[in-house]
Amino acid sequence: MRAAWTTDGGVWHLGFRLDAEDDIIGTVTDGQAVRMATNSCRVRLPRPLPDVHPDLSALAAWTVVAPWTTRRITFDRPVSRDLAAAIEQGFGIEAGPVGAPPRAGTRLAVSYSGGADSVAVAAMLPDAPLVHFQRVPHQRVPNRWTHYRADVLAKLAARTGRDLTIVQSDLEFTLAEPRPGYPEHHAVAVGAILMAGELDLGGIAFGYEMGSRWLGGGRYLHRYTPHNPMWSPGGRWGRLFAAAGLPIVLPVGGVSEAVTMRLALGSPLREQVRWCLRGDDGGPCGVCGKCLYKELIQAAIERRPLRTTITASRPVAAKWQQPPPYGGQEMIEYGCARVPGIEGTPFAKAAEYLGATEESTGWLERCYRPAIKEIPAPWRRQVADFMAGEVGFMTQNEARHVEMWGQAT
Ligand SMILES: [Zn+2]
Numbered sequence: 001m002r003a004a005w006t007t008d009g010g011v012w013h014l015g016f017r018l019d020a021e022d023d024i025i026g027t028v029t030d031g032q033a034v035r036m037a038t039n040s041c042r043v044r045l046p047r048p049l050p051d052v053h054p055d056l057s058a059l060a061a062w063t064v065v066a067p068w069t070t071r072r073i074t075f076d077r078p079v080s081r082d083l084a085a086a087i088e089q090g091f092g093i094e095a096g097p098v099g100a101p102p103r104a105g106t107r108l109a110v111s112y113s114g115g116a117d118s119v120a121v122a123a124m125l126p127d128a129p130l131v132h133f134q135r136v137p138h139q140r141v142p143n144r145w146t147h148y149r150a151d152v153l154a155k156l157a158a159r160t161g162r163d164l165t166i167v168q169s170d171l172e173f174t175l176a177e178p179r180p181g182y183p184e185h186h187a188v189a190v191g192a193i194l195m196a197g198e199l200d201l202g203g204i205a206f207g208y209e210m211g212s213r214w215l216g217g218g219r220y221l222h223r224y225t226p227h228n229p230m231w232s233p234g235g236r237w238g239r240l241f242a243a244a245g246l247p248i249v250l251p252v253g254g255v256s257e258a259v260t261m262r263l264a265l266g267s268p269l270r271e272q273v274r275w276c277l278r279g280d281d282g283g284p285c286g287v288c289g290k291c292l293y294k295e296l297i298q299a300a301i302e303r304r305p306l307r308t309t310i311t312a313s314r315p316v317a318a319k320w321q322q323p324p325p326y327g328g329q330e331m332i333e334y335g336c337a338r339v340p341g342i343e344g345t346p347f348a349k350a351a352e353y354l355g356a357t358e359e360s361t362g363w364l365e366r367c368y369r370p371a372i373k374e375i376p377a378p379w380r381r382q383v384a385d386f387m388a389g390e391v392g393f394m395t396q397n398e399a400r401h402v403e404m405w406g407q408a409t
Contacts, residue, residue, distance in 0.1 A: 001069040003061040004076035010045040026067030037176035044168040053103040055083045055244040063187040086243040090236030104245040105202035115275040117207030120260035123267035129163040131192040138173035156272045167191025205249040213253040222325035223406030254371025256364040289316040296335035306345045317346035334361045363398035
């Protein structure tokens, strides 16, 4: 694979070419197969940058091209020895050319989507700048996803009143199948990576919570993942970001979505929280799978019946009629144990299968301590104090729920 950036003012254009051994069907770090739609994308920064360290432009490119790279990656400028080594050791890919000094920075920025998890992170770090990724259409790929209202999410981010950088990109359209999206999950940070020198960043905080970091999460299903290759500091991506002077920081990595939702809705950013990608200025759509899932969590923390028009026979509720395991199962257990009248909702069947109780899900209201140890030293105290004050830590018995997750008990 060969990856090269060209710039035109604040617009960065990435072109990449496959080597003979590469294929347009690739594999994401989480195991998902992805088909390439096109070999170029753009990233629009708020202003032209005088100078970007080659490790940053290489890391940004790698978040896009990694799935389709088989043996070697050739960047347009020499990278540091550490960065090349992190790609070689972590991914088994030869990387070069080599010949730049390493970089470092000091500040922490938040990769801010506007969902409950990243709002919780932003609330925890009130002085951190926010960097928001906004999807825009690709010039050469038809946009069949016009219901995806990235413009609304960007508008909400602007209303936070925080120090905000909005970065627009069409990079999700490099991916044809399973659907447009980040080639690697880390591509959401492409703007923060390219701006890291300008903003003097020494770390990027993501909103990945306990489910994503420790319980499998997302496309991983239902298993304890201490060595999570995407988000653990010792994983291939953790080591690579650190090599670029930008360690991955997960301030809410030790708490569940019940906690991030409670923190987000109790924060000054409450009015800007939006997890639905289909809603407009009037609010979330209320009928997508994400809205249904998040409504279960919100109803659980507010101790009220579910408010939804979705019935068990709707396609978006189909998976809850099947037996577990489910993605995000810990939160389904949490919700089913707490929402009054769950037997009259689309989760009735799941509740029956899971048989969860308030007692069996109490661990989801506290912080898993090993997540604090993973926070880099400059920000660890702040996160630990916040957790001690606002959440509290798991007992050893509760921590065992995390570490036994996915094993038959
Ligand atoms: Zn929705």
